[in-house]
Amino acid sequence: MKRARKMFEGKHLFVKHPSKNINKSQIKRASIFLEQVKDMVESIEYIDGHTFDLENVELTFSEALPHGPNTRVGYVVEVGIVGKDKVLFMSDVEGAPLKTHIEFALKFEPDIVLCDGPMTYQWYSEHDFLSSLRNME
Numbered sequence: 001m002k003r004a005r006k007m008f009e010g011k012h013l014f015v016k017h018p019s020k021n022i023n024k025s026q027i028k029r030a031s032i033f034l035e036q037v038k039d040m041v042e043s044i045e046y047i048d049g050h051t052f053d054l055e056n057v058e059l060t061f062s063e064a065l066p067h068g069p070n071t072r073v074g075y076v077v078e079v080g081i082v083g084k085d086k087v088l089f090m091s092d093v094e095g096a097p098l099k100t101h102i103e104f105a106l107k108f109e110p111d112i113v114l115c116d117g118p119m120t121y122q123w124y125s126e127h128d129f130l131s132s133l134r135n136m137e
Contacts, residue, residue: 004036004037004040005040008037008040008041009040009041010041010042011040011041011042012041012042012043012045013037013041013043013044013045014045014047014052014059014061015030015034015044015045015046015047016030016046016047016048016064016075016076016077017046017047017048017064018030018031018034018046020048020064021048021063021064021075022064022074022075023071023072023073023074023075025074026074026075047059047061047077047079048061048062048063048064048077049061049062049063056083057081057082057083058081058082058083059079059080059081059082060079060080060081060082060108061077061078061079061080062077062078062079062080062104063077063104064076064077065077065078065093065098065100065101065104066093066098066100066101067092067093067094068092068093068094068097068128069094069097069098069125069128069131076091076092076093078090078091078093078101078104078105080104080108080110085111085112086108086109086110086111086112087110087111087112087113087114088104088105088108088110088112088113088114088115089114090105090113090114090115090116091114091116092116093115093116094116094117094118094132095115095116095117095118095128095129095132095133095135095136096115096132096135096136097118097128097129097131097132097135098131098135099135101135102135115136117132117136118132118133118136
């Protein structure tokens, strides 16, 4: 806990909303995490669909999006970072198989995109895999 306090103390925490557009396991994890850090941080900001100006950097967050081709495993948010360049971070969209995954990207018009690839194992269908490849293109 001492290490966590050092890491979070006095910081502004930007998190996906802990009870909206979220599945049961995410709600549980969010509740535990926020309870543990609430007295350590300066503030907690719910980011879904919001923009924040931090001195010379602007952070723009998407609304909650499906974590992959459906909402079974929960939701994630994409973040657009505007500084010297426009960088888009699309973590855990599993290759962006849905139109909703790329709408934020197209609107943001990034110079650089960081996106995980499509899942190539387990329950990912051929349709979702091919859709991911088209959308990343």
